[in-house]
Amino acid sequence: MSLLIALSWDPAPWVERFRRLLPDHRIVVQGEAFDRSEVRYLATWGPQAGTLDNLPNLEVLFSLGAGVDHLMRYPGLPDVPIVRIVQEDLTTRMSEYVVMHCLMYLRDQRRYDAQQRDKVWEDNRSQPAARDVRVGVLGTGVLGQDAARKLAVMGFDVAAWGRTPKAIEGIRVYAGSAELNAFLARTDILVCLLPLTPETRGLLNAPLFRTLAFNGPLGGPILINCARGGLQVEADILAALDDGTLKAATLDVFETEPLPQNSPLWTHPKVTVSPHNAAISDPDVTSRTIAAQIRRHEAGEPLVGVVDRERGY
């Protein structure tokens, strides 16, 4: 019985961990010779063409991340349960990223970074209170809910938007396209934690930016996208930053990754860039999570985090 590891990065740290955690399973790596009929499980990120083909006894396909858009676009995706990462470690990392960037904007940290570089001692601005800053979280799933709750703990005035209505204590929840504009109109900082699907592709575009609140205490709406680059239209973000529709943007994800050297986003003074690492899948925690799922599956218990293939997330 084999677990196949197929990654778009160095598999060695994962192989070593899985061999330790699953000594009764053969751990094989894409690119080496192995018997494809022995493969029962596949742990993958960004599989190349052919990786998922001809695995007649595959039982479960594990995404090494929370998102599964990298699998959904695979032609001829095997008809087995697709399981994504749902784990506290990843969720906590994402909420740290979201809270950190919201606080950076609240406290105008980019300005003080620049002032320090120029040895400028200047504090002549008013300091808005978190309670007066309306943060809107796109996504009421695992990551959206946790980020919304932690932002509320920091005192922000938080709302969230999802596909279906949900109750999140202390958070006003909007749902569906009918309530999107009302949600945007009360949003000073927009945080995107939606999956990339055919419905959400390109959602972060010029008309959406124009609907955001313009009367907030930060001097204009701010975008934080830590979900997927395919959700954003980068030309619209740049135009909105340049004409003042957006005050600033923090982007962890991009239409093309790695972000091309010639992208104007790298050097735009209103843009903060990070290299798609808002929430990594820590190898120790993630390999333990997947090994536990395999044990659960083999004991006849249900898998956690099974993706709805119809919805695509």
Ligand code: NDP
């Ligand atoms: P979940 O599946 O738990 O949540 C997805 C949320 O999006 C749900 O609230 C869902 O609504 C909502 N949603 C989906 N489609 C629509 C739509 N068309 N309109 C409105 N709402 C919609 O996902 P997670 O919270 O775990 O993760 C979210 C995404 O974050 C991942 O898909 C991944 O792309 C990204 N990510 C990025 C990382 C990074 O480092 N940059 C790390 C980890 C994840 P409903 O519940 O009503 O169906």
Ligand code: OXD
């Ligand atoms: C994920 C990611 O989906 O890291 O987990 O992007």
